[in-house]
Amino acid sequence: MDKRKLNLWIDRALVPVFVGVIWTGLELHAARHVADPLFGHRWSVSHTVVSLLFLLLAGTHVYGHWGWYRALTTVGCKDRHRRMVLLFSLVFLLAAVTGLLLLLCGAGCALYLGKFHYLLGLIFGIMGLLHLLKRLRILFGIAKPRAAKNR
Numbered sequence: 001m002d003k004r005k006l007n008l009w010i011d012r013a014l015v016p017v018f019v020g021v022i023w024t025g026l027e028l029h030a031a032r033h034v035a036d037p038l039f040g041h042r043w044s045v046s047h048t049v050v051s052l053l054f055l056l057l058a059g060t061h062v063y064g065h066w067g068w069y070r071a072l073t074t075v076g077c078k079d080r081h082r083r084m085v086l087l088f089s090l091v092f093l094l095a096a097v098t099g100l101l102l103l104l105c106g107a108g109c110a111l112y113l114g115k116f117h118y119l120l121g122l123i124f125g126i127m128g129l130l131h132l133l134k135r136l137r138i139l140f141g142i143a144k145p146r147a148a149k150n151r
C-alpha cells in the first residue's frame with residue numbers, strides 16, 4: 001500500500017475514534033455530577049483508553065502531514081485556512097497535554113485542570129468537526145487527497 005493510501009485509511013479510522021473521545025468525554029463530565037463512583041470510574045477508563053488510541057492515530061496523521069507544518073516556515077500562514085488548521089493543532093496539543101496531566105496526577109490534581117481540559121475538549125470537538133466536515137469528500141473517496149508536498 002502506498003503512503004497516500006495508508007494516510008487516507010488513517011484519516012478514516014480517526015473518525016469513529018474522534019466520536020468516541022467526544023462521547024466518553026461528555027459522559028465522564030456528566031458522571032462527575034453523579035454520586036456513584038463506579039459509574040464515573042467506568043467512563044474514566046473508557047475515556048482514557050479511547051483517548052490514548054486517538055493520540056496514537058492523530059500522531060500518525062500529523063506525521064503523515066509533517067510536510068504541511070514544515071511548509072509553514074517557507075509559505076507562512078497568511079491565509080485563514082492555514083491559520084485555522086494551525087489553531088486546531090494547538091488546541092489538540094493543549095487538550096492532549098492537560099488530559100495526560102490529569103492521568104498522571106489523578107485525584108491529587110487541582111479541580112481547575114479538569115475544568116480547563118473539559119473546556120479545551122469542547123473547543124477541540126467543534127474545531128475537529130469542522131476540520132472533518134471540510135474534508136468529507138476526501139474521506140469518502142469522492143475527491144483525491146491533496147499532493148504530499150506541503151501537506
Ligand code: HEM
Nearest residue numbers: 011014015018058065068085089092128132135138145146
Ligand atoms: C478528528 C479527526 C481527524 C480527521 C477525520 C482528519 C482528516 C483529515 C483529512 C481527510 C485531511 C486531508 C488529507 C489530504 O488532503 O491528503 C486532513 C488534513 C490535515 N489534518 Fe486532519 N484529521 C483529523 C484530526 C487532525 C488533528 C487532531 C490534527 C492536528 C493535530 C490534524 C492536522 C491536519 C493537517 C495539518 C492536515 C493537512 C492540511 C490540510 O489538509 O488542510 N488533523 N485531515
Ligand code: HEM
Nearest residue numbers: 022025026028029044051095096099102103114118121122
Ligand atoms: C485530545 C483528546 C483527549 C485526550 C488525550 C484526553 C485524555 C484524558 C485523560 C487521560 C483524562 C483523565 C482520565 C481520568 O483519570 O479520570 C481525561 C479526563 C477528562 N476528559 Fe479528556 N481527553 C481528550 C479530549 C476530551 C474531550 C473532547 C472531552 C469532552 C468533550 C474531554 C472531557 C474530559 C473530562 C470531563 C475529564 C474529567 C476531568 C476531571 O477530572 O474533572 N476530554 N481526558
